[in-house]
Amino acid sequence: MTLEIPALRERPDDIAVLAEHFLRQAGFEGQLSDILPDSALEDFKKHAWPGNVRELRNVVHGALALGEAPQLERDGLRRDPHSEGSPGLTNVPSSMAEELSVHPYGEARRRLLESFEIEYVRAILDRAGGNVSLAARRSEMDRSHLTRLIKKLGVRPGRGGGET
Numbered sequence: 001m002t003l004e005i006p007a008l009r010e011r012p013d014d015i016a017v018l019a020e021h022f023l024r025q026a027g028f029e030g031q032l033s034d035i036l037p038d039s040a041l042e043d044f045k046k047h048a049w050p051g052n053v054r055e056l057r058n059v060v061h062g063a064l065a066l067g068e069a070p071q072l073e074r075d076g077l078r079r080d081p082h083s084e085g086s087p088g089l090t091n092v093p094s095s096m097a098e099e100l101s102v103h104p105y106g107e108a109r110r111r112l113l114e115s116f117e118i119e120y121v122r123a124i125l126d127r128a129g130g131n132v133s134l135a136a137r138r139s140e141m142d143r144s145h146l147t148r149l150i151k152k153l154g155v156r157p158g159r160g161g162g163e164t
Contacts, residue, residue, distance in 0.1 A: 007052055015045055022061065023036075036069045043069075044056070067145060118153050121146070121153055121155045132147060
């Protein structure tokens with residue numbers, strides 16, 4: 001008996017169910033939309049998924065680690081942050097890399113991510129005048145996730161977003 005399972009790109013309705021399964025398997029107990037909002041799932045449905053279900057699992061685990069879904073191009077291709085013309089940071093300043101290099105990789109990554117989160121949350125709160133709901137909308141982040149980040153990082157949601 002031969003059992004053929006179509007490629008993931010041929011069954012886009014399975015993506016949300018599989019994504020939720022991978023999140024639960026990784027120990028996430030919140031709502032799927034906390035990590036993968038509807039807009040991200042719509043982008044996921046357009047992605048070609050050349051790595052099939054394994055690629056989806058890796059993307060979902062990455063989204064869980066970062067607290068947000070990766071950006072996908074409208075044509076379904078993932079953005080390469082190192083390609084020419086890509087928005088965002090492409091290099092860590094050498095002084096920061098040097099400072100982090102004295103730590104094991106996991107610790108260095110944790111410190112860099114925490115530093116990024118603090119600066120990012122401060123910046124989005126500043127732009128929104130301290131309004132958490134507005135900051136969440138503008139950053140396309142679930143409000144409850146932003147609130148948890150603010151609490152975890154000790155950032156004040158008032159104007160200026162400084163640490164408490």
